[in-house]
Amino acid sequence: MTSPNGDGSNLGGSDVRAAAEAGSVLDDLTPEQLAAEWDEDKPPAAGPLANIAAAAVVVVIGVAGIFLSLAMGLGTPEAPEPGMWPFIISVVLVVLATALAVFGRNTLDAEKFSSSSWAVLSGVGTLIGFVLLVGTVGFEIPSLLLTFVWLRFLGKETWRMSTVLSFAVVAAFYLIFVVALGVPVPHLF
Amino acid sequence: MEFFEPVINGFGVVLEPMNLLYCLLGVMIGMLIGVLPGLGPAATIAILLPLTYGVEPVTAIIMLAGIFYGAQYGGTITSVLLRLPGEASAVVTVFDGYALAKQGKAGTALGIAAIGSFIGGTVSIIGLTLLAPIVAGFALDFGPPEYTALALLGILLVATVSNGGKLKSVIAAGLGLLLATVGRDGFTGESRFTFGSLSLADGLDFVPIAMGIFGLGEILYNLEQRHNKVQAPAKVANVWPSRQDLKQSSGAIGRGSVLGFFLGILPGGGATLSSLAAYAMEKKRAKNPERFGRGAVEGVAAPESANNAAATSSFIPLLTLGIPANATMAIIFGALLIQGVTPGPQLVANDPELFWGVVNSMYIGNILLLIMSIPLVGIFVKILRVRAAILAPITVLITLIGVYTIRNSVFDIWLVIFFGVIGYLMKKFGFEPGPLVLAFVLGALLEENLRRSLLVFGGDAAGFVSRPISGVLLLVFLMVIFLPLIQSLFKKAHAKKATNTDDPSRKNEKESV
Numbered sequence: 170m171t172s173p174n175g176d177g178s179n180l181g182g183s184d185v186r187a188a189a190e191a192g193s194v195l196d197d198l199t200p201e202q203l204a205a206e207w208d209e210d211k212p213p214a215a216g217p218l219a220n221i222a223a224a225a226v227v228v229v230i231g232v233a234g235i236f237l238s239l240a241m242g243l244g245t246p247e248a249p250e251p252g253m254w255p256f257i258i259s260v261v262l263v264v265l266a267t268a269l270a271v272f273g274r275n276t277l278d279a280e281k282f283s284s285s286s287w288a289v290l291s292g293v294g295t296l297i298g299f300v301l302l303v304g305t306v307g308f309e310i311p312s313l314l315l316t317f318v319w320l321r322f323l324g325k326e327t328w329r330m331s332t333v334l335s336f337a338v339v340a341a342f343y344l345i346f347v348v349a350l351g352v353p354v355p356h357l358f
Numbered sequence: 359m360e361f362f363e364p365v366i367n368g369f370g371v372v373l374e375p376m377n378l379l380y381c382l383l384g385v386m387i388g389m390l391i392g393v394l395p396g397l398g399p400a401a402t403i404a405i406l407l408p409l410t411y412g413v414e415p416v417t418a419i420i421m422l423a424g425i426f427y428g429a430q431y432g433g434t435i436t437s438v439l440l441r442l443p444g445e446a447s448a449v450v451t452v453f454d455g456y457a458l459a460k461q462g463k464a465g466t467a468l469g470i471a472a473i474g475s476f477i478g479g480t481v482s483i484i485g486l487t488l489l490a491p492i493v494a495g496f497a498l499d500f501g502p503p504e505y506t507a508l509a510l511l512g513i514l515l516v517a518t519v520s521n522g523g524k525l526k527s528v529i530a531a532g533l534g535l536l537l538a539t540v541g542r543d544g545f546t547g548e549s550r551f552t553f554g555s556l557s558l559a560d561g562l563d564f565v566p567i568a569m570g571i572f573g574l575g576e577i578l579y580n581l582e583q584r585h586n587k588v589q590a591p592a593k594v595a596n597v598w599p600s601r602q603d604l605k606q607s608s609g610a611i612g613r614g615s616v617l618g619f620f621l622g623i624l625p626g627g628g629a630t631l632s633s634l635a636a637y638a639m640e641k642k643r644a645k646n647p648e649r650f651g652r653g654a655v656e657g658v659a660a661p662e663s664a665n666n667a668a669a670t671s672s673f674i675p676l677l678t679l680g681i682p683a684n685a686t687m688a689i690i691f692g693a694l695l696i697q698g699v700t701p702g703p704q705l706v707a708n709d710p711e712l713f714w715g716v717v718n719s720m721y722i723g724n725i726l727l728l729i730m731s732i733p734l735v736g737i738f739v740k741i742l743r744v745r746a747a748i749l750a751p752i753t754v755l756i757t758l759i760g761v762y763t764i765r766n767s768v769f770d771i772w773l774v775i776f777f778g779v780i781g782y783l784m785k786k787f788g789f790e791p792g793p794l795v796l797a798f799v800l801g802a803l804l805e806e807n808l809r810r811s812l813l814v815f816g817g818d819a820a821g822f823v824s825r826p827i828s829g830v831l832l833l834v835f836l837m838v839i840f841l842p843l844i845q846s847l848f849k850k851a852h853a854k855k856a857t858n859t860d861d862p863s864r865k866n867e868k869e870s871v
Contacts, residue, residue, distance in 0.1 A: 212583060215787075223787045227529055234536055241550060247817025251543040251550050254805045255536060262532045265525060273525045278788030285582045292581050293779060296574075299758060300771045308759060316751040323581055324747025338752055342759065352763045 212280045219279035220269060227266035234259030288323050295319065307357035308346075313339045364706075365487060368714025371416060372722055377715065380417045384424020385723045389730055391425070392432020392445050393738050396580050396746050397573075397753065399429040399445070400686045400792070404572040405753060407565050407693060408760035415697035416712045420719040422690050427479060427669045427720065430629055431727045434471040434662055435738055438464055447629035447665035450637040454650060454657030461653050469599040470655050471662040472731035474611045478663030479724040481615040482622065482670035486717055490706065494678040497703035502810035503822050505680075507831035509804040512625045512681040514838055517793040519626030524842070526789045534794035537562055538801020545809060557769045564692040566761055566773035567798060571791045572689070573757050574774055575781015577750055597732050599655075607659035610640050614663035622668030623675060628684040629665040636664035670720060676701055677713060681800070685792030688799045695799075 234255055241252030295315045302311040316338050321331035346352045371377060391402045403422050410418035433445025438455035451471065458467040500508070513535075517527035540551045541561025552558040599607075614636040621632035640660040641650045650657045672683045680702035682688040694701050699712060706713050730738070761774045781791050815821030823829045 219787055223526075223789070227533070230533070230536070237551060241548065245817055246812050246819065249545075249809055249812070251546050251548045254808070255539045255550060258532055258535045258539070262529065262536065265529045265532060269525050269529065273523060276523050276788075278523050278526070280786050280788070282786070283582070288581045289578050289782060292578055293775070296754070296758070296775045296778070300768060300775065303758075303762075303771070304768050312755055312759075315754065319751035319754065320747065324745070324750065326745075326747055334748065335751075338755070342755060346759060346763075352759075353766055354759055354763060 212283065214277035215279040215281040216277075217274040219281075220274040220276065223279070224266040224270035224274070227269070228263055231259045231262035231266060234262065292319070292323055303355060307355045309339055309343065309357050312342060361491070364710040364714050365718070367711065368718040371711050371715035372420070372719045376413070377417050377420055377719065378722065380413065380421040381424050381719050381723050382726055384421035385428035385431075385726050385730070387421075388425040388428020388430075389432040389727065389738060390741065392429035392448075393435050393741055394744065394746070394749065396749070397576060399426045400689060401572045401576045402429075403686060403689045403693075404568040405757050405760065407569065407689070407696070408764050410693055411696070411764060415694065415699050416715040418693060418697060419690060419712070419716045420723075422693055423673070423716060423720065424723045426686050426690075427666060427723060428727055430662075430666045430669050431472065431475050431731050432738065434475070434658075434731075435468065435735070436742065438467045438471070438658070439739065440742065445629075447633045447669075448661075449630070450633050450661045451658055453637075454652075454654050457651065457653035458655070458658065463653070465597040466599050466603055466655065467658050468735055469597040469732060470603060470607050470659050472597075472728055472735075473599065473604070474607065474614065474659040474663035475666040475731070476724050476728045477611050478615040478618055478665070478667035479670050479720065479727075482619045482667035483717060483720045483724070485619050486671060486674055486720075490674050490678050490713075490717070493674060494703040494706045497679050500679075500703065500827070501825075502807040502814065503825050503828040504831070505807040506804060506811055507822065507828040507835065508679060508681055509800045509807065511831050511835045511838070512675070512683070513793065513797050513800060513804075514835060515625035516682075516684060516796050517626075517790075518838060518842075519624075519631065523788055526787075527793045530784065530789045530791065531793040531797040534797030534799075535801045535804070537567070537794075538798045539805070544802065544806055557767075562773070562798075563765075563770070564695070564799060565764060566770050567777050568689050568692060568795055569757055569761055570774040570777025571781035571784070571795055572685070574754070574778025575785060575791060577753055577757070578778055578782040579785045580746065581750065597735055603655050607655045610636075610656035610660040611663045613639065613643075614660035615667045618664030618667030619671045621664070622671035623683070625675065625681065625683045628672050628686075629668045632668035633661035633665040636660040666724075673716075677705055677716070678703060680705075680803075682796060685796055688792070688796040691799050 238252035238256035238259060241255075242250035243253045243256055244250035246253075295318050299311040299315050313335050316335035317331055320326045320334055321328065324331075326334070343356070343358075346354050347356050372381070387402065387406070388399065391397050391399065397405075403425050406422075406425070410422065413421075429445050430447055433443060433448035434451055434455065437443045437448040437451040438459050441452055441456040443449040443452055455467045455471070458464065497504075513531050514528070517531045518524045538561075540558055541549070542559065543550055549559060617636050617639060618629075618632040621635060622628060637650075637657060637660055640656045641647050644650065644654070644656065672687055675681045675683045676687045676691055680691075680700065682691045691701060699705070699709065757774060758771055761770045762768065764770065784791050784794070811821065812819070822832055
């Protein structure tokens with residue numbers, strides 16, 4: 170439900186204002202209008218290319234599955250070798266993906282990537298950073314950094330709110346996981 | 359009296375303090391995530407799976423079940439007050455619930471919804487109590503061929519009834535089946551698709567997949583699509599519905615409960631479908647259908663009763679046949695397997711304490727939820743002010759740390775992130791994650807039974823058709839595949855234009871799996 174001009178995925182002040190405006194205008198809607206409004210809120214749909222790309226990925230997986238299964242040996246239906254079942258699934262996948270590329274490509278149920286998709290990418294980046302650090306320095310510092318980044322930059326909270334909350338969250342996790350539950354999570358302190 | 363003895367013993371199980379506590383915990387979490395838009399029950403249950411490792415199976419399932427049906431209660435609150443369905447199954451409640459709230463009758467709507475939910479849930483538990491042992495008894499004779507057919511049909515139905523494109527859902531299911539083959543082959547002991555990795559030798563674990571695809575995938579997806587239109591909720595006064603409102607909606611509650619119970623049993627049915635169906639039914643039956651959408655209490659009562667009834671009755675196929683009827687049940691199925699319990703027809707007989715403990719905990723849970731929804735509703739309305747931006751990092755941390763604690767394995771964290779990205783991409787490209795997880799859970803069972811049946815039949819696949827039950831199930835399987843194809847061909851021949859009609863509830867259903 171990002172705004173169409175793509176100014177971010179935040180919950181900041183502008184959205185509150187927008188919400189107030191929306192509230193006054195949209196108050197008297199029939200279910201049909203409401204449904205139409207929900208439809209408009211949908212992120213823009215990606216074109217047929219997205220479906221073809223998805224189908225291509227599935228075909229690649231299916232073909233790889235077929236070859237790997239053949240290498241494992243198929244056997245007979247009565248005495249199947251390990252490759253038989255994955256072989257069947259892989260063939261079905263290839264058939265279905267081809268059908269998707271041929272008949273289903275014009276169904277507009279894929280979403281376009283927008284500027285706010287970068288938020289997701291940075292989110293994933295923080296997760297990877299977390300795993301890389303957690304084994305060596307314990308969970309506290311990575312958790313603090315992750316929470317802060319998510320609050321301040323991905324969630325557009327204020328600096329003060331983000332700082333206070335991230336410390337509070339990490340403290341709470343420490344108390345729950347390490348002190349109270351004694352879970353063997355790697356920790357620094 | 360013989361029938362009721364284990365039922366009554368089940369109450370003894372529920373009343374153990376530990377189980378009561380987890381029941382309360384479950385329904386409270388369910389209510390909370392129902393109120394908070396964003397995470398649905400499937401995602402929440404997936405994220406909280408690590409929590410169930412340290413407790414008894416019955417305690418774990420009592421809590422997970424509580425989250426599931428608790429979410430049906432909570433979802434109503436945001437539908438009525440904010441016009442934002444907190445839960446996919448509460449989408450239709452928005453129409454009349456919000457209209458009532460605008461007329462200053464938010465309390466009435468919430469009260470009717472809570473009472474309807476309670477009655478729907480209770481009717482369904484009674485149905486479950488009576489019907490489940492019969493179904494289980496019937497299924498005791500099932501052999502490998504029947505299970506093969508049942509698993510195939512279950513996966514197909516869940517894939518085709520779900521919200522996304524049918525073809526894409528079936529592809530997702532296929533990918534789930536393929537993922538399930540990673541690891542050691544159950545028959546020959548040979549490694550499959552492990553690429554020499556020791557971490558993959560025992561196969562992919564269900565928990566990181568469910569936590570990644572449902573939990574993290576949904577959190578990442580929400581990063582992009584925040585619910586911006588959050589406004590201050592209306593004041594809620596007088597939650598007790600008047601006698602007249604109750605009288606007006608009693609029929610709707612009754613019909614909704616029964617309809618929800620039956621739709622919930624069907625694979626792929628479940629809470630969302632039944633709330634839509636119940637709303638449509640009431641509108642059709644009404645003397646003045648134009649009242650609907652303008653604040654008809656029946657429009658709140660029917661779907662809310664139905665979605666609770668369905669949430670409860672969808673436990674029947676899981677607990678009696680060992681076949682999960684929807685994505686949430688697939689996760690509970692996984693949780694049972696982790697606990698060393700294989701759900702199936704033997705469960706009622708072999709493990710009556712677990713079976714009746716879980717079933718009876720639903721009575722207690724529904725009473726707790728009724729209390730939370732009527733006298734304590736103000737507290738949950740206040741929680742609506744918590745912003746999604748604040749919850750997101752907390753749920754992420756719970757996921758990452760939670761999955762680590764299961765096996766003290768950093769590799770599992772990598773897996774969760776990997777499947778989280780997959781889950782996000784699937785949602786972006788219009789693939790439902792539910793069928794994948796369901797197929798993954800059933801994959802091993804399906805392969806094992808298929809191979810066993812072929813062994814029994816001496817490699818002749820025609821054997822499936824020669825047995826009445828598996829034959830009928832496979833016939834239904836083929837009908838589910840080919841009927842829509844034939845219909846669409848028929849339609850195309852008649853009218854050359856094929857406009858894509860869009861379901862109003864689609865978008866919101868996708869947001870909360």
